[in-house]
Amino acid sequence: xxxxAFVRKHAIPPxxxxxxxxxxxxxxxxxxxxxxxxxxxxxxxxxxxxxxxWDFIPWAYGGHWNTKSxxxxxxxxxxxxxxxxxxxxxxxxxxGLYPAEEYWRPTLTFIFLLLAIVPILFPxxxxxxWFSVIYPGLAIWLLWGGSFWSVSIVYIxxxxxxxxxxxxxxxxxxxxxxxxxxxFGFTALFFFIxxxxxxxxLDTILPxxxxxxxxxxxxxxxLSLIVGITGIVASFPIxxxxxxxxxxxxxxxxxxxxxxxxxxxxxxxxxxxxxxxxLLNYFLPPGTNFDxxxxxxxxxxxxxxxxxxxxxRGGLAGLPLGQHEASASLGLTYWQSQRLIIMPQAxxxxxxxxxxxxxxxxxxxxxxxxxxxxxxxxxxxxIRADQKWNGIYWELYVAIGLMxxxxxxxxSQYSQYLERKLKTDK
Amino acid sequence: MKKLFFGxxxxxxxxxxxxxxxxxxxxxxxxxxxxxxxxxxxxxxxxDDSGKDIGxxxxxxxxxxxxxxxxxxxxxxxxxxxxxxxTALAAGEVxxxxxxxxxxxxxxxxxxxxxxxxNYYDGQGxxxxxxxxxxxxxxxxxxxxxxxxxxxxxxxxxxxFKENGxxxxxxPTADNAESQQQYLAGACDTYTTDASALHGTRVNLENPxxxxxxxxxxxxxxxxxxxxxxxxxxxxxxxxxxNALVIAExxxxxxxxxxxxxxxxxxxxxxxxxTGSDDILAMVGLPKNAMYNAIKASGNYGExxxxxxxxxxxxxxxxxxxxxxxxxxxxxxxxxx
Numbered sequence: 001x002x003x004x005a006f007v008r009k010h011a012i013p014p015x016x017x018x019x020x021x022x023x024x025x026x027x028x029x030x031x032x033x034x035x036x037x038x039x040x041x042x043x044x045x046x047x048x049x050x051x052x053x054w055d056f057i058p059w060a061y062g063g064h065w066n067t068k069s070x071x072x073x074x075x076x077x078x079x080x081x082x083x084x085x086x087x088x089x090x091x092x093x094x095x096g097l098y099p100a101e102e103y104w105r106p107t108l109t110f111i112f113l114l115l116a117i118v119p120i121l122f123p124x125x126x127x128x129x130w131f132s133v134i135y136p137g138l139a140i141w142l143l144w145g146g147s148f149w150s151v152s153i154v155y156i157x158x159x160x161x162x163x164x165x166x167x168x169x170x171x172x173x174x175x176x177x178x179x180x181x182x183x184f185g186f187t188a189l190f191f192f193i194x195x196x197x198x199x200x201x202l203d204t205i206l207p208x209x210x211x212x213x214x215x216x217x218x219x220x221x222x223l224s225l226i227v228g229i230t231g232i233v234a235s236f237p238i239x240x241x242x243x244x245x246x247x248x249x250x251x252x253x254x255x256x257x258x259x260x261x262x263x264x265x266x267x268x269x270x271x272x273x274x275x276x277x278x279l280l281n282y283f284l285p286p287g288t289n290f291d292x293x294x295x296x297x298x299x300x301x302x303x304x305x306x307x308x309x310x311x312x313r314g315g316l317a318g319l320p321l322g323q324h325e326a327s328a329s330l331g332l333t334y335w336q337s338q339r340l341i342i343m344p345q346a347x348x349x350x351x352x353x354x355x356x357x358x359x360x361x362x363x364x365x366x367x368x369x370x371x372x373x374x375x376x377x378x379x380x381x382x383i384r385a386d387q388k389w390n391g392i393y394w395e396l397y398v399a400i401g402l403m404x405x406x407x408x409x410x411x412s413q414y415s416q417y418l419e420r421k422l423k424t425d426k
Numbered sequence: 427m428k429k430l431f432f433g434x435x436x437x438x439x440x441x442x443x444x445x446x447x448x449x450x451x452x453x454x455x456x457x458x459x460x461x462x463x464x465x466x467x468x469x470x471x472x473x474d475d476s477g478k479d480i481g482x483x484x485x486x487x488x489x490x491x492x493x494x495x496x497x498x499x500x501x502x503x504x505x506x507x508x509x510x511x512x513t514a515l516a517a518g519e520v521x522x523x524x525x526x527x528x529x530x531x532x533x534x535x536x537x538x539x540x541x542x543x544x545n546y547y548d549g550q551g552x553x554x555x556x557x558x559x560x561x562x563x564x565x566x567x568x569x570x571x572x573x574x575x576x577x578x579x580x581x582x583x584x585x586x587f588k589e590n591g592x593x594x595x596x597x598p599t600a601d602n603a604e605s606q607q608q609y610l611a612g613a614c615d616t617y618t619t620d621a622s623a624l625h626g627t628r629v630n631l632e633n634p635x636x637x638x639x640x641x642x643x644x645x646x647x648x649x650x651x652x653x654x655x656x657x658x659x660x661x662x663x664x665x666x667x668x669n670a671l672v673i674a675e676x677x678x679x680x681x682x683x684x685x686x687x688x689x690x691x692x693x694x695x696x697x698x699x700x701t702g703s704d705d706i707l708a709m710v711g712l713p714k715n716a717m718y719n720a721i722k723a724s725g726n727y728g729e730x731x732x733x734x735x736x737x738x739x740x741x742x743x744x745x746x747x748x749x750x751x752x753x754x755x756x757x758x759x760x761x762x763x
Contacts, residue, residue: 070630071740078632088475097477216504278510281517372465372507372514382505384603385466385481386474387740391630393607 069388096219106222145210149202161187215293219374228362231300239308264306272299277371304361315350355415376400449660461487462520465505468626469735470526482734483524485724493716498723524651538655542665549643551621563642567592572605572617582645626741669759670717674726681725
């Protein structure tokens with residue numbers, strides 16, 4: 001009988017996984033070389049990336065920044081980029097033909113924009129929402145200038161109207177419709193009769209104004225942002241209303257919404273822009289100065305609102321009917337159930353589509369170059385028309401592309417953050 | 427149908443516009459001239475690095491503003507793409523369109539516009555690489571040609587090759603810049619557009635001497651400023667400011683020496699500069715020294731040409747047919763009397 005000489009009392013510590021399964025090698029094997037097909041694709045992709053960078057990096061890295069013209073660049077070294085055009089024109093690409101001594105205004109507007117969207121994007125800062133409310137007026141005043149009072153009177157009028165509405169509701173009339181009509185009438189009267197004299201008086205007592213800058217001077221990324229951001233912000237609520245209207249049981253509202261959405265979606269954006277730039281002039285009395293940027297913003301907003309409506313309708317359709325029934329059985333009114341039950345869920349489902357529409361809208365703003373506005377693409381052809389830079393091509397487009405990428409990528413990243421944050425199901 | 431539509435629109439615009447005072451009065455009341463120029467055409471209109479408007483058409487509008495207000499800066503330049511230029515003029519967004527626009531029959535009549543004259547005789551040409559070994563456009567049989575789509579350029583090209591019994595393969599592009607890139611990348615043997623643009627492009631190529639602008643000009647492109655139908659006095663003002671610049675070159679009046687003609691025996695110069703006794707400019711409602719101010723603004727026609735298209739500008743276009751008739755060109759102004 002042999003004695004069992006050895007009985008293991010402890011478990012063997014786990015051995016380290018094979019070198020091919022962990023770390024960099026493991027990652028490579030799992031992600032890039034998991035099968036022969038993937039290996040071939042990986043090698044092909046690497047090949048293409050390398051040959052692109054092989055040309056691009058020396059071209060970009062060795063680029064000229066200090067020459068006075070394209071001719072000088074070519075005489076120095078024709079094989080590298082001539083970024084001097086950016087050095088000479090970056091201000092125009094950012095601000096268009098905005099007067100140089102007023103550059104601080106669009107800059108400040110942009111900084112305020114970042115501050116104003118924080119309360120909307122991050123609930124933690126919602127207590128600063130008041131700034132987001134006053135921002136549109138502030139931005140208009142900063143960008144176009146003119147009297148401070150002529151912009152603030154709009155806020156005063158709206159505030160008085162809202163106050164009246166609240167007072168009426170609380171104390172005298174308990175019917176929302178009548179209260180709304182009364183306060184709306186009051187606000188309209190205020191704007192038609194009282195606002196002009198008030199502005200004039202304020203202007204004489206306390207003159208506070210910035211030099212006026214006309215829309216002709218707006219351009220570059222300032223213009224893209226004006227059109228893009230206004231379009232995005234304004235089209236969202238309009239889109240929600242249209243989506244709800246399309247599902248409404250009231251036939252007139254439903255017909256109007258369906259008609260609007262189908263008409264706008266059936267027409268290319270460039271057609272709407274032509275209407276804004278060209279056709280509207282025929283129908284307005286001569287001498288009417290209906291600002292071209294405003295016209296474009298309205299068209300872009302309507303266009304994007306139609307798309308937004310369909311995206312949100314997709315979200316609404318994705319909700320089980322039980323949600324509607326549950327909220328109804330709780331005794332919630334239509335608007336209460338929309339606000340508390342339906343919309344939060346529908347919008348969450350639609351986030352990718354919404355952001356998709358936003359990004360598309362922002363990039364579509366470059367179409368305004370066709371109707372003569374000097375957005376970055378329009379400016380590129382203006383810059384090329386200067387004989388000093390005649391023939392510059394890639395440098396401008398690379399720079400413009402990069403700037404658009406920064407904004408669009410930022411939007412995409414935020415949407416992913418939002419999706420992760422709102423994820424309630426696992 | 428389209429014609430009818432635009433005809434009706436124009437008629438409506440004109441009827442509505444007719445209720446207003448003359449364009450000159452509108453311009454004076456506004457305090458500045460609204461001049462429609464290109465958003466970017468080398469030599470003709472663009473903005474420089476500091477944001478200032480420059481160009482051949484820009485200088486014409488400055489002269490016109492100087493004639494009206496005595497101030498060449500009393501003008502606002504509205505950049506217009508070719509897609510919206512005519513409607514912008516018809517709708518009254520600009521007072522005058524100086525946007526390297528070819529004077530054609532249908533634009534003059536059907537679009538209800540008045541061309542004020544020709545300030546630049548352009549024409550469509552071809553650029554080729556020297557290594558192609560071609561010295562005439564007639565040798566381009568079977569060539570691939572980069573051409574901007576949707577322009578008269580495309581039609582002229584097709585006419586030219588058909589007339590000469592040759593074939594070609596078009597490579598469509600969106601604009602001159604794209605044509606140039608395609609041409610340099612070797613996508614086409616030759617590229618065609620207005621000769622003025624070809625010259626401007628060529629001098630900025632890596633090795634200009636490797637490229638050749640062929641001598642054939644296959645179309646007539648008389649470029650000139652234009653105004654709406656319906657205000658002849660306004661058209662006369664624009665036409666005679668242009669003529670004054672041409673006459674000034676004929677007579678040797680320049681921006682620099684304009685003040686030294688007080689004692690000349692040439693009665694036309696006195697009429698032109700307003701230094702004589704008769705005030706003929708009152709006929710169109712301009713001050714007596716209007717043309718003096720116009721010439722003083724950016725110089726005579728020759729100076730404007732040199733600064734924007736000629737040697738000084740770096741584009742190096744020869745005067746050619748655009749020289750004064752006294753120097754072998756076809757630039758000829760009716761007498762100023």
